[in-house]
Amino acid sequence: MWRDAVLVAGKDLRIEARSRVALWQILPFAALSLVLFAFALGPGPRVLRQAAPGLFWLAVLFSTVLATQRSFAIESGEGTRDGLRLSGIDPAGVFMGKAAAVAVQLALLQVVLYAGMILLFGVHVRVVWLAVVASLLATVGLAAAGVIYGALSAGLRVRETLLPLLVLPVVAPVLLAGSRAWAAAITGPVSAGLPWLRILGAFAVVYVVLGVVLYGPLQEAA
Amino acid sequence: MAPAVHLRTAVALAGRFPALAGVDLSVDPGDVVVLVGPNGAGKTSLLRVCAGLLAVTSGQAEVLGCDLRTDRAAVRRRVGLLGHADPLYDELTAAENVRFAVRSAGLPADTVDGALDRLGLVGRLRRTPAGRLSAGQRRRVALAALVARRPALWLLDEPHAGLDAGARDLLAALVAETAAAGAAVVLSSHEPHLAVPMADRVVVMSGGRVGEERPGGRAPALRAVPRGDAHVA
Numbered sequence: 001m002w003r004d005a006v007l008v009a010g011k012d013l014r015i016e017a018r019s020r021v022a023l024w025q026i027l028p029f030a031a032l033s034l035v036l037f038a039f040a041l042g043p044g045p046r047v048l049r050q051a052a053p054g055l056f057w058l059a060v061l062f063s064t065v066l067a068t069q070r071s072f073a074i075e076s077g078e079g080t081r082d083g084l085r086l087s088g089i090d091p092a093g094v095f096m097g098k099a100a101a102v103a104v105q106l107a108l109l110q111v112v113l114y115a116g117m118i119l120l121f122g123v124h125v126r127v128v129w130l131a132v133v134a135s136l137l138a139t140v141g142l143a144a145a146g147v148i149y150g151a152l153s154a155g156l157r158v159r160e161t162l163l164p165l166l167v168l169p170v171v172a173p174v175l176l177a178g179s180r181a182w183a184a185a186i187t188g189p190v191s192a193g194l195p196w197l198r199i200l201g202a203f204a205v206v207y208v209v210l211g212v213v214l215y216g217p218l219q220e221a222a
Numbered sequence: 223m224a225p226a227v228h229l230r231t232a233v234a235l236a237g238r239f240p241a242l243a244g245v246d247l248s249v250d251p252g253d254v255v256v257l258v259g260p261n262g263a264g265k266t267s268l269l270r271v272c273a274g275l276l277a278v279t280s281g282q283a284e285v286l287g288c289d290l291r292t293d294r295a296a297v298r299r300r301v302g303l304l305g306h307a308d309p310l311y312d313e314l315t316a317a318e319n320v321r322f323a324v325r326s327a328g329l330p331a332d333t334v335d336g337a338l339d340r341l342g343l344v345g346r347l348r349r350t351p352a353g354r355l356s357a358g359q360r361r362r363v364a365l366a367a368l369v370a371r372r373p374a375l376w377l378l379d380e381p382h383a384g385l386d387a388g389a390r391d392l393l394a395a396l397v398a399e400t401a402a403a404g405a406a407v408v409l410s411s412h413e414p415h416l417a418v419p420m421a422d423r424v425v426v427m428s429g430g431r432v433g434e435e436r437p438g439g440r441a442p443a444l445r446a447v448p449r450g451d452a453h454v455a
Contacts, residue, residue, distance in 0.1 A: 004326070007322070007325055007326055011311070011322055015311055015313040015314065018313040018314075019313050077307055078305065078306070078307040079305060079306075079307030079309040079310065079364075080309050080311060082273075082275055082303065082305060082307075083323070084309075084326075085275065086273060086275070086301065086302075086303055086309075087323065087326035087327060088298065088299035088326060088327045088328060
């Protein structure tokens, strides 16, 4: 499974690096979301600083939907979809590889969004390890959940509109826990963030296990 | 030796509609079988059933010794399908596409260069993203992936589509070599003048069923004793 996962992740990331969809569409969309939310809240720096973690994770969530859609668009043609099914790659390896590729893109996106937060809102993370661990766990959970629901909607004509409806409610716990953990990393205390890390960790584990088990049947159904 | 394809009254559904309505077909290793028939006759469905992509709902169905109703994953690993749509990623180069196909089958990538050479994909063509290749060149890349993977059963759906005269000759030679190496080949065609000379048998399909069978035009001298060096995973 791990060899297959590396192969699929390498293929997806290479395709992304060449098509630059993430760079020219997903990243600007996320940055724009951050700016527009800030406009909606007004110019008060105190309000912006308080809302910054929530805005950050909302932008990440919306970007997860786009990154997932793009991940499945790579195999939207009948030829590539059949090719992957006939390739001999373990479906669990396909899941892990696709989730890893989405996770790498989301992690890079978060670095850029954090830089945007510093510039726009003047927000700085004080407890770096807490923010990093929260981001890592949230990224794994978001990528895993996104790929599961991406596979579920992949064979449907309405997949573009259906995917956000499926994914966004399911990843609401990540929005809540990620925002609270980041708020603790920005303003403290650290102890306020720890319970949210446990929620993020549980979410990630549940969706990775679900993906490994369910991806094969989902791939067949698509 | 077990047949490469063994179907008895095999029924398959495409959605709610019957795609195959009780097909009987047996193909031995080293055989080249051409499927002909009008649109909707069931040729593509039969190839997809043999590839393990379309489920058999009743009847007996074995491919390469594996039961299609219980072990489709094992079948998929050992067959090669060239469908209407080629399995290429537009952003990857011709060589990268073939390498991915080979490595995903768990095979070493040392067959890639030879396969690309065999299909005439040399020099700049190898480094060209598949999205910039012509339809015929993409078909050659997809065939190169099959050559490099060396499956034990080749399933070719309208393989002549988009190929120029030189590539069609090359395809005929490849099919003959593949059969001589011990792999079975089943191909569908709307161009009998091109496909029938390659065949040991011609199977006429209609309404999801196999009708009459006729001898093909493959010269007896080409039907060499299978060497058995097709890849068996």
